[in-house]
Amino acid sequence: MIDLINLTKDFGTTVAVNNLTLHVSPGEIYGFIGPNGAGKTTTIRMMAGIVEPSSGKIIIDGMDIKENPVAVKKIIGVVPDRPFLYEKLTGAEFLKFIADIYEVDAQSVRQRSDDLLRQFALWDWANEIIEAYSHGMKQRLIIAAALMHDPKILVVDEPMVGLDPSAVRMVKDIFKDLAAKNVAIFVSTHTLSIAEDLCDRIGVIHKGNLVAQGTMDELNSAAQTQKAKLEEVFLTLVHEA
Amino acid sequence: MFSAIGLIFWIGAFAIFFRVLNYFNSVEDFGDILAMKLLSMMVITFFALLLFSNIINGFSHLYLSRDLPLLHSLPVSSGDIFLSRWISSAFDSSWMVILFSMPVFLSYGIIYSAGAGFYLIAVCAIIILCAMAAGISSILVMLGAAILPAGKIRVFFVVMGVALAILLVLFLRMIRPEQLVNPETFASVVKYLNTMQALDSPFLPTTWITDTISFALKGRWKSTLFNLSLSASFAFTLFFINESVAGVLYFRGFSRAQTTAKRLFAPLTFRGRNWDSLLNFLNRPAKAFAVKELRSFFRDSTQWPQLFLICALIVIYLYNFSVLPLDKSPIKTIYLQNVFSFLNMGLAAFVLSAIAARFVFPAVSMESEAFWIILAAPVSIKTFLWIKFFLYYIPLLIISEILIIVSNILLDVTFFIMVLSIITMFCLVPAVIALAVGLGARYPDFKSENPALVATSFGGLLFMLCAFGLIAAVIILEAGPLYYAFMTHVLGRNLSFTQIFWLIISFSTAFIICAFAIFFPMRLGEKYLKKF
Numbered sequence: 044m045i046d047l048i049n050l051t052k053d054f055g056t057t058v059a060v061n062n063l064t065l066h067v068s069p070g071e072i073y074g075f076i077g078p079n080g081a082g083k084t085t086t087i088r089m090m091a092g093i094v095e096p097s098s099g100k101i102i103i104d105g106m107d108i109k110e111n112p113v114a115v116k117k118i119i120g121v122v123p124d125r126p127f128l129y130e131k132l133t134g135a136e137f138l139k140f141i142a143d144i145y146e147v148d149a150q151s152v153r154q155r156s157d158d159l160l161r162q163f164a165l166w167d168w169a170n171e172i173i174e175a176y177s178h179g180m181k182q183r184l185i186i187a188a189a190l191m192h193d194p195k196i197l198v199v200d201e202p203m204v205g206l207d208p209s210a211v212r213m214v215k216d217i218f219k220d221l222a223a224k225n226v227a228i229f230v231s232t233h234t235l236s237i238a239e240d241l242c243d244r245i246g247v248i249h250k251g252n253l254v255a256q257g258t259m260d261e262l263n264s265a266a267q268t269q270k271a272k273l274e275e276v277f278l279t280l281v282h283e284a
Numbered sequence: 285m286f287s288a289i290g291l292i293f294w295i296g297a298f299a300i301f302f303r304v305l306n307y308f309n310s311v312e313d314f315g316d317i318l319a320m321k322l323l324s325m326m327v328i329t330f331f332a333l334l335l336f337s338n339i340i341n342g343f344s345h346l347y348l349s350r351d352l353p354l355l356h357s358l359p360v361s362s363g364d365i366f367l368s369r370w371i372s373s374a375f376d377s378s379w380m381v382i383l384f385s386m387p388v389f390l391s392y393g394i395i396y397s398a399g400a401g402f403y404l405i406a407v408c409a410i411i412i413l414c415a416m417a418a419g420i421s422s423i424l425v426m427l428g429a430a431i432l433p434a435g436k437i438r439v440f441f442v443v444m445g446v447a448l449a450i451l452l453v454l455f456l457r458m459i460r461p462e463q464l465v466n467p468e469t470f471a472s473v474v475k476y477l478n479t480m481q482a483l484d485s486p487f488l489p490t491t492w493i494t495d496t497i498s499f500a501l502k503g504r505w506k507s508t509l510f511n512l513s514l515s516a517s518f519a520f521t522l523f524f525i526n527e528s529v530a531g532v533l534y535f536r537g538f539s540r541a542q543t544t545a546k547r548l549f550a551p552l553t554f555r556g557r558n559w560d561s562l563l564n565f566l567n568r569p570a571k572a573f574a575v576k577e578l579r580s581f582f583r584d585s586t587q588w589p590q591l592f593l594i595c596a597l598i599v600i601y602l603y604n605f606s607v608l609p610l611d612k613s614p615i616k617t618i619y620l621q622n623v624f625s626f627l628n629m630g631l632a633a634f635v636l637s638a639i640a641a642r643f644v645f646p647a648v649s650m651e652s653e654a655f656w657i658i659l660a661a662p663v664s665i666k667t668f669l670w671i672k673f674f675l676y677y678i679p680l681l682i683i684s685e686i687l688i689i690v691s692n693i694l695l696d697v698t699f700f701i702m703v704l705s706i707i708t709m710f711c712l713v714p715a716v717i718a719l720a721v722g723l724g725a726r727y728p729d730f731k732s733e734n735p736a737l738v739a740t741s742f743g744g745l746l747f748m749l750c751a752f753g754l755i756a757a758v759i760i761l762e763a764g765p766l767y768y769a770f771m772t773h774v775l776g777r778n779l780s781f782t783q784i785f786w787l788i789i790s791f792s793t794a795f796i797i798c799a800f801a802i803f804f805p806m807r808l809g810e811k812y813l814k815k816f
Contacts, residue, residue: 143572
């Protein structure tokens with residue numbers, strides 16, 4: 044479903060992502076972890092079509108994002124690390140805006156929007172302008188918006204920042220449900236316990252390079268640790284790299 | 285670039301004032317009175333501008349800036365925060381007025397052969413005028429923030445905008461400039477000047493400043509120092525009043541402004557349908573952008589005062605055409621009417637450029653940090669920019685055509701000129717809008733809190749220069765051959781082959797320039813945003 048092939052992004056002399064190759068299958072939740080400035084957000088921004096790669100390919104559902112950007116974007120849902128939204132719209136209006144941009148079936152927009160607002164506990168705030176929302180509410184709205192068009196792929200950057208414990212549980216459950224419906228989820232996070240709990244496979248990126256990837260067992264083997272928690276594995280891999 | 289543009293404006297202002305004052309100087313008896321009246325009007329205008337910009341900036345600096353919560357969390361007294369913010373607000377609001385008052389005073393100094401003392405006094409006087417405006421404005425801002433319900437502080441902007449627009453209309457009507465070109469009423473010019481005396485009350489700070497400068501011009505130093513001291517003492521008094529008021533009201537107002545934002549008006553519906561159903565003829569993404577743009581614009585009350593101001597300016601623009609005493613002019617009326625109509629095209633396009641600079645140029649930047657939504661959406665940058673273009677093109681085309689048609693009707697121009705004006709605006713409007721959208725996309729500022737600041741950025745100035753260049757090129761290309769066509773018509777002759785050829789080449793070139801101005805900047809903006 045997602046294929047990154049020799050993906051590289053440099054900003055002048057700084058190489059943010061270096062020759063990254065990975066694959067995510069349908070229904071898989073792929074965790075992407077790494078220290079600050081490792082290249083996680085840049086990778087996600089390239090996959091979302093926000094930033095152009097310097098070299099390499101991004102193949103989404105068999106389509107090259109460079110050649111078919113609009114078609115690829117139609118099947119991706121993006122949740123950025125910071126919830127910048129149109130602050131003067133209400134939550135309900137924002138979801139309608141997204142539905143229209145993604146040309147979601149006009150008959151089902153209202154129902155879909157109402158369902159998501161209820162699911163993300165935003166129903167009571169649906170007609171308030173986003174400017175009045177708290178950080179956590181904006182984060183919930185942005186996740187709801189990313190699901191508005193039933194994406195085949197969900198690309199998520201730091202999904203749990205600003206969410207309260209019940210919202211974290213809710214988002215985790217939603218991601219698991221989506222994966223069960225064959226949605227491929229690529230999630231970048233610093234919260235290692237969530238990655239460990241949620242993801243089928245995990246990739247560790249450090250200084251733009253993918254230093255290891257696989258299941259928890261495979262990562263333990265790569266780090267030469269015995270049944271260690273992800274935190275220990277991560278620190279070992281990052282220190283070795 | 286900024287300095288060069290500023291210098292050109294500065295020299296231009298000096299040239300105009302010097303010429304006007306030189307002319308006044310040559311008029312016996314009335315010359316001095318007119319020069320002093322002009323000075324008084326200038327000081328009042330400066331003061332009005334200072335009050336308005338201080339109020340707008342005051343709100344922003346004292347209550348709305350994003351860094352204020354951090355500042356108030358630091359171990360610094362709110363009095364100190366107020367003082368530092370008040371000074372920065374006063375400086376931001378005043379420096380341009382101080383800079384552009386200099387050519388006015390320089391012109392007066394040269395015409396009246398004033399010594400170095402005059403210039404020193406003039407600089408002190410304008411700085412004191414700025415301090416007085418800043419002092420009065422901040423008291424009003426603090427009172428406004430304390431009185432209005434929390435969360436609706438921005439309503440104050442609207443009130444101020446409407447008040448300013450009404451004041452501006454009243455002020456311009458009080459001056460009645462058309463009386464000066466009407467020979468029948470010229471005998472009562474003294475009466476006319478007397479009606480303006482109401483603006484020179486001895487209790488107004490502007491009168492003290494005007495008197496300071498005018499007495500300094502004439503070397504009456506005692507009166508100069510008296511008025512300067514009066515102004516300075518008032519400015520100092522305002523400073524201490526501000527300190528006291530801030531001690532009581534500033535933090536309370538700031539605290540009130542921290543509550544959640546609310547919508548000012550309920551959604552507009554008719555028989556259960558929203559107003560956005562009026563846009564159903566658009567495709568879904570285009571309609572979504574249009575609705576989002578309109579909602580965001582009308583819910584941002586900081587935009588409203590400038591909208592009111594533009595409406596007021598358009599009304600004044602049209603009103604002035606209605607009162608032009610063309611029939612009393614010694615020059616042949618039909619000729620003058622058509623010359624005015626031609627100038628009117630340039631002026632209307634200039635008004636359009638000003639509106640585009642303020643509202644269209646920042647349109648891409650106003651996506652602000654939510655621009656990622658556009659980049660991640662299944663809509664190409666090209667489509668996004670063209671949607672923006674059409675969103676502004678349609679209303680501004682309607683405004684421009686109304687402006688040109690109504691003013692031409694008021695001028696009673698010939699049918700040919702009317703048609704030419706309509707077609708010219710039809711070509712110029714999309715070119716100016718595309719320039720604004722395209723250059724706005726090429727020079728975006730997604731981090732700006734204020735669209736007005738985006739308009740004054742390098743890209744904004746570049747847009748204004750390009751727009752003026754475009755308008756000038758089109759008007760010049762049309763004016764030359766048209767003058768000959770008009771004269772041959774008046775003289776009852778036929779156009780020669782060369783003149784017809786010139787006419788066709790000129791009009792075709794104007795059309796090509798407009799087409800180039802539509803597509804080139806849009807492509808430039810698209811290329812830049814794709815690589816963003």
